[in-house]
Amino acid sequence: GNSVTQMEGPVTLSEEAFLTINCTYTATGYPSLFWYVQYPGEGLQLLLKATKADDKGSNKGFEATYRKETTSFHLEKGSVQVSDSAVYFCALPNQAGTALIFGKGTTLSVSS
């Protein structure tokens, strides 16, 4: 079945540093890929998504490109802010498309 592997944290950065969180997947076909973010004490919210190979999803300065050659969907941001401190989850649908499978989450802490 489909699965996702995400780099584990925590990741600690200074404000304005460059961020990369690695995500690789195993899937049948080419499913949509997602990044969700969970701020402290809140539920998850969609950060960005890509629905086909070579698509780039972007939102709030974050980007991720769907790479089928390397089965990857790495999350990047050029200059992080303290307000980006959160847990980030890479996700893809299960094979039937009836639920999401999440990576283990990466905790990002940004200090000023």
Add this chain to the structure above:
Amino acid sequence: DTAVSQTPKYLVTQMGNDKSIKCEQNLGHDTMYWYKQDSKKFLKIMFSYNNKELIINETVPNRFSPKSPDKAHLNLHINSLELGDSAVYFCASSQATGGSYEQYFGPGTRLTVT
């Protein structure tokens, strides 16, 4: 107006008790879900309903029973609570099933079993 709401936000109870968590969505979505997040933040699907019909029932103990009275509501009842049930439970909804639809999550219910 909150898109996906859950009540209660916190639930502290003793082993052996029975409790319920309620979820409502006002997005007009057809599909609703329950996820469990453990203490290490790992999220796993428990149940999925589409148009009030159960479409996923993962390997969850039968002490957990979801009920969907209508498309906008999905409640979770838990019998004979155990220590290992302590977790954060998230309700979510999406427009339909199918892998490309965004899921909208509620704020979570933190269940603590003592």
